Amino acid sequence: MKFDDFLATVDDWGKFQKIKYGLICLTYMLPPIMVYTYTFTAAVPNFRCQDSDMLFDDGYFAQANTDYNSKYLPTQEQCTRADKLLSLKECQRCYIQTKPKFNQTANRPDSKIEKCNKHVFEKIHYDKTLVEEWDIVCDRIIYRSAAQIVFFVGYMVGSVVFGILADKYGRRPIMSVSFILLTASGLLCAYGPHAALGFWPSYIIFVLSRFLIACATRGISVSGFVLGSEIVGPSKRLLTGIVIEYFFVFGQYFLVAFAFFIRTWRALTGAITLFTVPFMFFYFILPESPRWLVSRGRFDDAEKVLRKIAVDNKRDFDPNKYQQLKEEQQKHMKSTQHQQGIMSLFRSKIMCIISFNLFLQWLVQNLVFYGVSQNTGSWDLNPYLSFALSATVELVAYIVVHLILDRVGRKLPYCLFSMLFGIIALLTIPVQKYMPKQIILMTIINLLLKFLASGSYAIIYIYANELFPTNVRNTGMGICSMVARIGAIIGTFCNDYLTRIWIYLPIVLYGIVSLISAILALMFPETLNKSLPQTVEDVERMGIIGMKKKQFTSTLPESEALTGNNEDIILKENIQANDISDSKI
Known part of the structure; x- marks a missing residue:
């Protein structure tokens, strides 16, 4: 007897499958939140070079921008000479004239431009992003890119490592470990970097914690989606596959709502991390995959789960059919496959x-x-x-x-x-x-x-x-x-x-x-x-x-x-x- 045939006798899209799969769908809101948080925490607001005459009083607002443009804004000709690969907009916000203009219609002959070291940022949409705190714009944009690249490397590593571990130790424990790792690394990401540590220690802490977040996210995705697919039969896999994609989008809605009301990168990261805490208790709610238990020869544990499914759905558990399933699986486990x-x-x-x-x-x-x-x-x-x-x-x-x-x-x-x-x-x-x-x-x-x-x-x-x-x-x-x-x-x-x-x-x-x-x-x-x-x-x-x-x-x-x-x-x-x-x- 096939496992799907036996599963249909105790739960054919009944109460058990619907509730458990609903909980798994909730966990699938986390991956898009973790992937796309960087869109807001490392957003690049409008910016320009800092006016050296104003220093701490400078800001990105209309009057200050007008004063700055009249004295320091590079011309198109100067930008062309300085770096032909940059757009005019990028040049004008990354370069500053070394000599101020005495006449807005004519530049001084000795006026040149150079890369500026400090910038001021617009505050309309964001109060403070990582880009502003670490000034990672212009030539320093590599630090922004590197952090996200390391995140995707973590995606690759987490997919392989947690996938193998889930096959060996089960879906439920690996999901739980992933939730714990996600919460811990999220808190490290939010509160580990600090101005007192300096840029490099803070940046390393941030990148490392993002790497761990990516690994944990993939652990949740791999184990969660597979667990969801293994508690339903073939006739429901198209439905469940589509439904879980919907929750992927719902996670994006949740993120944008948080980001709209929390506009500093540290507070946003911390708030999202706190949102993951309740998921750590899913270990006590979600069952282990009975399909995985049977495939591993853990028939007594699988029987307990399947009997509970039958009770929840008010179905009868047929011990004879289960024994047939058990015998066929034992026979298969003794055979070798090419x-x-x-x-x-x-x-x-x-x-x-x-x-x-x-x-x-x-x-x-x-x-x-x-x-x-x-x-x-x-x-x-x-x-x-x-x-x-x-x-x-x-x-x-x-x-x-x-x-x-x-x-x-x-x-x-x-x-x-x-x-x-x-x-x-x-x-x-x-x-x-x-x-x-x-x-x-x-x-x-x-x-x-x-x-x-x-x-x-x-x-x-x-x-x-x-x-x-x-x-x-x-x-x-x-x-x-x-x-x-x-x-x-x-x-x-x-x-x-x-x-x-x-x-x-x-x-x-x-x-x-x-x-x-x-x-x-x-x-x-x-x-x-x-x-x-x-x-x-x-x-x-x-x-x-x-x-x-x-x-x-x-x-x-x-x-x-x-x-x-x-x-x-x-x-x-x-x-x-x-x-x-x-x-x-």
Whole structure:
């Protein structure tokens, strides 16, 4: 008997599953909060060089800015001579004239410009950000980028480490450890850095704590989503996969509400950390995954959980059926399985092309999604409104994907979303050239880009899972997950550095690579209503564009197909080296 068949006898989307899955969904509000907090805590307000005549009395307000501009603002000619790679705006806020102007219409012949060491910041939207406290603008922007890059490295490390630990020790204890680590590292991040320590000790403490936050966040994501997927049967996995994405957006709403009322980076980080404290008690509420317990041969513990599920749902626990499940699992645990290595992805021509193509698709989609999502501060709107609109558009994208994916397939929506993203992104060039003051038009473009990026980002996880063969699916998806983080890191770098040349240059870059990815994705076969390929030979029979597709028979039940669109269940599959699939439990 399969585990899913037995689970249906005690809980077919009953009270137990709904309540426990609801609690797990609440935990999934934490990842977006931790990822996007940096958007507010390290926001870059408008700034300029400090007026040396005013010193401590200087500030970023109308009269002071007028006085400063009349004496110290570099001209376009001076900026061109100083650094041709910087935009005029970036030059004028990072450089200052060494000699004041005696006449606003004519510069002194010996007037030069130099990089300023101190800056004053606008206080309209933020009271104090990390950027202001540590003066990490202009040439020091590297410190801002490095902190976020280290965060994404922590994402990679946490995914692997906590995923392996969750396979070995269980989902519930690893989730609890992750919550404790998240709270502790959050407090360290908020209150560890201090002016008395100086910049470097404070910066190291901050970066290290952000690294630990990222690791803990991935521990929660991997363990939580997998636990949620393991307490439901195949018929509910599409529903649960979509619902948990909705909570990912709800977490963004929660964050923007906190950020709107708490406008200093330290207080905001501390408040969000306190929000994580109640989750540490989820250890006493959430059950261990009965599916994992059975796969590990812990049948007595699994029986206790399953009996409790039956009692909660007023169902009968059939000991005979459970004994049958137990015997089949014991028999399976004594058998050996043939595992193919990573080279299976590259030995055949078609499999090699599909593998490298998927690696590229994941890199591009993470580059585009995180690049657009972390760049809402450059929209010509109130930053809090921009972030809320971005989250709303992401929610709409998930709903649309939910409605169309099982109707029109994977290939057409994915290619269409990616291609439209590229076209609309490139439209920013003529819009900025001929209509630079059209704020409403640019807002519409930004919202469309967010919608399309979210849609293609969601689809690629499902598509890739259905293109890799079962016997090397874990390996293939694991490489995709690692490459994806490189895309997120590149997106962070582009947002910080390319915007100094032209504020919309990152968007243009994202558009170009998105078009390339859409064209390359055309060679993929459609996977809708097709059995999952079990071997490399099955993928060969599916073929690619320009090659005739052949019918094939796979022994892998379609019920094992991943129907959710979340990376965490995929990543779980990648890192569990000793996984026992549902069909064999």
